[in-house]
Amino acid sequence: MSIERIVDQALQDGYLTPSMEAEVGRICNTASELSIEEYMALDRLMGALLTGEVVVLPRKQFINVMEELVLSEAIAQVAQIDEVSEQSLDVGDIAAYALNRLPPLYATTEEGAQYQRSRAKEELQALIASQVKEAIARNLDRAAQNQKVLGQISDSSLLGQMSGLLKAYAEDYEPDHETNTPS
Numbered sequence: 001m002s003i004e005r006i007v008d009q010a011l012q013d014g015y016l017t018p019s020m021e022a023e024v025g026r027i028c029n030t031a032s033e034l035s036i037e038e039y040m041a042l043d044r045l046m047g048a049l050l051t052g053e054v055v056v057l058p059r060k061q062f063i064n065v066m067e068e069l070v071l072s073e074a075i076a077q078v079a080q081i082d083e084v085s086e087q088s089l090d091v092g093d094i095a096a097y098a099l100n101r102l103p104p105l106y107a108t109t110e111e112g113a114q115y116q117r118s119r120a121k122e123e124l125q126a127l128i129a130s131q132v133k134e135a136i137a138r139n140l141d142r143a144a145q146n147q148k149v150l151g152q153i154s155d156s157s158l159l160g161q162m163s164g165l166l167k168a169y170a171e172d173y174e175p176d177h178e179t180n181t182p183s
Contacts, residue, residue, distance in 0.1 A: 001023055002027075002038075003024055003027055003028075003034075003038045003041050003042060004037055004038065004041045006020050006023060006024055006041075007041040007042070007044055007045045008041075010045060010048070010054050011044070011045075011048055011053070011054060014053065014054055014055065015054060015055050015056070015057050016045070016049070016054055016055070016056045016057065017057050018057060018058075018059045021056065024042075024045075060108065061108065062106050062107065062108045063106065063107055063113060064104045064105060064106050065105040065106070065107055065113050065116040065117055065120065066099060066102055066103065066104055066105045066116075066120065066128075067095070067099060069105075069117065069120055069121075069124075069128055070095050070098045070099050070102065070128055070131075070132060071091070071095050073098075073128050073129055073132045074091050074094045074095045074098065074132050074135070074136075075091060077129075077132050077133065077136055078091055078094065078136065081136065087140060089136060089139055089140070090139060093135070093139055094132060094135040094136055094139055095132075095135075097131075097134075097135035097138060097139075098128070098131040098132045098134070098135045101131050101134075102124070102127065102128060102131055103124075105119070105120055
């Protein structure tokens, strides 16, 4: 969308949305030079903003309090495991797994966030802990399976698998036997 169209829309609606504002900023930042029409449109917008004819809609800020609660729980549980094990755990994967199984707790103010935190600690802490524990178990199982599979693959079977894959994707490929023979 052009600056002129954005300004016309803002003047018509009486407000400038965050996405309209971002688009004007993007155009101004990426253009090597603005046209006279674009400068005139920006001047009209500035005048309308100064007189109150157009208002800027605020960006709505919100957070999902569940994210911080799950992350804190994941870090605490992973730290306990790290003390007794050398197993590497991905806190991000663990948190994402647990978050996908827990209800979101959004808040738009600090008071709302405090309310959501206290409510979650009273009503959902056990559920949060169990989902994080399940996520860690899955993460550990996946790591163990990967180690088992990688440990079973010998050099020759790996080459065989790669050869089979290449044959499947490049059916007409015929290797040059002179250059591909081992020395």
